[in-house]
Amino acid sequence: MLLIMFSQAVGSRWRLSVPWIIALGLLATPAQAASLVLESLEFSEVSGDFTITGGQTTQDALRIFQDVTGPNIDLFMSIEGLRRERLLGFRLESVVTNRTDTPWVFFDHELQEQLGVPSPEEDGLSFAQGFAFARPTSDQFSTVDEVTDIRDFVNFTGGVINPNQTVTFRYLILDNSPNDLFFLRQRPNFAPGGVGVVAPPPPPQVPAAPAPPSTPPSPTAPPIVEAPVTPPPPPPEVISEQPLPAVKVPEPGVSIGLLSLMGMAWLRRRDH
Known part of the structure; x- marks a missing residue:
């Protein structure tokens, strides 16, 4: 962790030594408290609807975790030690x-020696504006404004x-004042230049999905009319030729026999 130390005291005020003595701390176990102590510095909730949920000491910073619940998003934290x-x-x-339940499009950080009183440039408390290597950064916001307001x-x-x-914000805090206590004010959706708290733009309207086209009714198939079935013509009737009944020829009777004998006798006589 980056700690910037003094080399000597002058009266009741401290004076910055050059070069700074930088002490590196080891990684600490996250703490869970409304008032949190890291590297002998105490961070406490003062006002606003937020909670300090924990903290860590990293190689180059003191890391403070906070949850902002609202509706009061004018957040004050005290720092002492x-x-x-x-x-x-x-x-x-x-x-x-x-x-x-509101998106944030701005986020303001302000240092105060007295609670509720903006810190002027000459009070010894600052974001180290004179050091180019220590400019504030954020992992989610791309633009940093340090010049619009005189504070x-x-x-x-x-x-x-x-x-x-x-969202994570990183910056260096310097305090060359005699006070051991100062305040950090954090305000989501606070725009600089006297604008104040702004309402974020409404989320983009999600176009409603077009209603699916109504399904046309299925065409009704005409009833199937079966063509009349013409019965096949009957097969030709084959008439078999019936044999004619045999005509009975009467057998020669006695009378015919007598006539035959008489004829034969007549023929004989003629011959004689």
């Missing part, structure tokens, strides 16, 4: 999860944090 530990400043990594503030835009999404 720099003077006690003879420290000038540290790098903060603020990890914020949107637990509201110790950083405003992020150029991104959208939808409900249940998380």
Whole structure:
């Protein structure tokens, strides 16, 4: 973790030494508390609907996890312990999860020596504006504004944090004032330049899926009319020739026999 320390005290104020003494801490186990202590610095919830859910000490920063629930999104956190530990400043990594039902399109960070009073440039509390290597960054917002308002503030835009999404902010905090306590104000959807809290644009309208075309009724098939079946012609009747009944020829009777004998006798006589 980056800790910036003093080399000496002058009266009741501390004066920055050059070069800085940078102490690197080891990775710490995340803590879970509304008031959190990391590397002897105490972070506490002051006002607004948010919760400090945990923290870590990384190689170059103090990481603070927070959930913002709303509806009051004017969030104040107190930070205490720099003077006690003879420290000038540290790098903060603020990890914020949107637990509201509204997308965030701006996010403002402001330092205050007195709660509710903007910090002027000459009070010794700052975001280290004079050091190019320590400019604020964010993993979700692409634009950082540090010049619009004359106060110790950083405003992020150029991104959208939808409900249940998380955004991370990294910046260096320096405090050369005699006070051991100062405040960090965080405000989602706060635009710089006197604009104040803005309503995010409505989400793009999702075009309604076109209604499926009504299915035309299936054409009704005409009733099948069977053609009349003409019975096949009957086969020709074959008339078999019946044999004629035999004509009975009467057998020669006695009378014919007598006539035959008489004829034969007559023929004999004629011959004689």
